[in-house]
Amino acid sequence: MTAEIQENTTETPLLPVLDSRQYAFFFDVDGTLAEIRSEPDAVTIPAEVRDHLQTLFAASSGALALVSGRPVEQLDQLVSPLELPAAGVHGAEMRDGSGTLHRVTLPANVAQEVQQTLEAGMAALPGTLLETKGMAFALHYRQAMLHQQQVLALAESVVAKFPELVLQPGKCVLEIKPRGKDKGAAIYTFMQQTPFSGRIPVFVGDDLTDEKGFEVVNAMQGISVKVGEGSSLAQYRVKTVRDVYRWIEALQRHTLTFKKESEL
CATH class of the missing domain: 3.40.50.1000 (HAD superfamily/HAD-like)
Known part of the structure; x- marks a missing residue:
């Protein structure tokens, strides 16, 4: 409290x-x-x-x-x-x-595959925005609230594949970042x-x-x-x-x- x-x-x-x-x-x-x-x-x-x-x-x-x-x-x-x-x-x-x-850096092959997966997934969701930060990725949906569940599913699929990454929810954004x-x-x-x-x-x-x-x-x-x-x-x-x-x-x-x- x-x-x-x-x-x-x-x-x-x-x-x-x-x-x-x-x-x-x-x-x-x-x-x-x-x-x-x-x-x-x-x-x-x-x-x-x-x-x-x-x-x-x-x-x-x-x-x-x-x-x-x-x-x-x-x-x-x-x-x-x-x-x-x-x-x-x-x-x-x-x-x-x-x-x-x-x-902290991600292995080059991991960073590349994650970015390609997220770019393709977010491109199919009009109004969303992918922000790439090198070792982390922010999936913004403030301007596309109707796609909130699809963005979540996309982020969860990436984190499930790469155990070195975790999902961090925020205000109208989901961030994928290094674990720890x-x-x-x-x-x-x-x-x-x-x-x-x-x-x-x-x-x-x-x-x-x-x-x-x-x-x-x-x-x-x-x-x-x-x-x-x-x-x-x-x-x-x-x-x-x-x-x-x-x-x-x-x-x-x-x-x-x-x-x-x-x-x-």
Whole structure:
């Protein structure tokens, strides 16, 4: 069960204003830092939000990471000119705090056969979209809800044939990804590394793909926040992406105030 946080109708932040020196911040992207769009390429993060993230990143000594189903390259484009630590493709790609990129790959023959199978299957379902991520595949049906069951059957047939792959449901999307890679494992890995280790983890997400992250953060006595409706393991809840923006703004304002006071 999640604890409902009252709607923000004033300048009061929805969540506690945290001391950035003690916390490690993890943010999902689509549905959390950016509004969900029917076309993944249409997603943007406002410039002022990127500025606030930059302030929070500096104040936390770099203990801020993006944890997303998107590839790291796309995450960089969304937060440009920032280059943050990031777990892309649910942790199949990870750029650590030192800037080193680690990537899981599929055998070339497996990747090729999966892609060919999915391309043929999705082409027969008008309105659906196949997004290829190298070692993972996203089957979008937001614009073709009547094909939801056919997309599911296609994805399940692929996963059944290749045991190294698993199926991850999301909001109007099914993702096929390497087994053992999820947002919880990614956050756990970050928390063993500098500059995240020794801090209290905070994770904000909106989708089924984020539940593994909430589970890990809860086990670490951290703060888990669900954006939007639906049952969740998260301890707290906000209603909209804009509420997340307000909270990040409050965090960076607190950071700037602390800096000014510390300079006295």
